[in-house]
Amino acid sequence: MPRLWALLGRQVKKYTMGDSSSVTEETAEELFSSLCFTLGFALRAAGIPCKTLLTGDLDSLLKKGQGLLSTRVQAVKRLWEMVCRTSPRIQNDFYRDTLCGIGKSFKKYDLYFFADQYPETVDYPLINPVPESQKGILYAEEYLKRLQIENTLLNRFDEKKIIKLLESCVPDYRGMCINLCEQPMINALGRALIGQSVFPLQIGEKERLCLTGILTDGRQENHSRLLSEASRRLCSELHREDASTVSYLDHLCQDFLPRMESALSAGNLSNVFLSFLPENIISSWE
């Protein structure tokens, strides 16, 4: 701890450029938190044992951590560029603004003094949100990786069908803070549950009757297994059987299960497995 305190003292001096002998407790805490984040990152990324903190050169370790973070920032920037290039062409203000914000964050991110803080608000919601425990640029990295999984899934489907489904879900999907991937995946899971091709995305009355039959036949404990099997079939049909995508859809199944069971108990699956709205209703909104 004394060594870390001395390191913090040197860091404060750099932060104030030698102009101030003291800082507020809040600033000191933030600088300390950033130091711990960077040192921890250096230890993990370089495979250095933790006991190095007790006897090793902390200034060198800090510098190493900052160097590694700088490299990571460049990698995340390339990931962001790829996500931008491969984004589905479905208009949504929150999606667009979030990606723009992430793009601007690379200049704002301060890896020297506030490495554990991410300087942008990320509004577009993911199916599987990044935990708050992820800090700094690592938060952006994880967010973009998950967004990339969602985009890859969405890009497998016909854009017009996705838009039809989103319009059924929320008429003003362009301006609303909603996840574009969730409802299409739920409908796709529904079709996979009844053994039909996932690509049409449509779940009409006939499909819902089949779903009700399958789900009410078995015991409630089987619902999780059925959804999991449907998820595997979905991944197979989309040719996305990598561990990340499988795990991501598993998470969706877990989150979706209570809603599905609740709708099943109420005897009405139409609010979870949505149908495309008729064209005349959609045109009346325009």
Added chain:
Amino acid sequence: MAAQAKLQVETARQELRACNETTAQYGLSLSEPDIQELVSCRVKSLKDSGRVEFGSGILPKLIQAFCDSPYVSQENYKDLLVELQDAFYYFKNESMDRFSDDELIEFMAKVFNGRAQGSVEYLTETSLEDLCRYAREGWDPYDADKAGDQF
């Protein structure tokens, strides 16, 4: 951490003892009890103002800036330093750290020796308040009334 704190306190004491060499020419010196009290007051002042300080503290700079003031004598020297130290940390917060240590101390010494005529009360309740308000809200340097001591 306790060892670290002890080391910091001892370093602060040593620096204050060293200041006596400079201030002797002005008839000012700090006794060991004075030094002890000043170091304790520093800890309290930092705690009260919610600030963290590394190194030996701001007192050596305050001593350097005020030791040649016509309003400082051996009788009021230690008590004055206690008040100035408190004021310094308080106004570092109030000015949102917009001024460097040297800038703030320079201002304090200029006003103390000038308009305040040796009154810490005037310094803290008038000029420093104005300075910090201007730091937060900005001021027109050409407006004498608004700029106050900054003009």
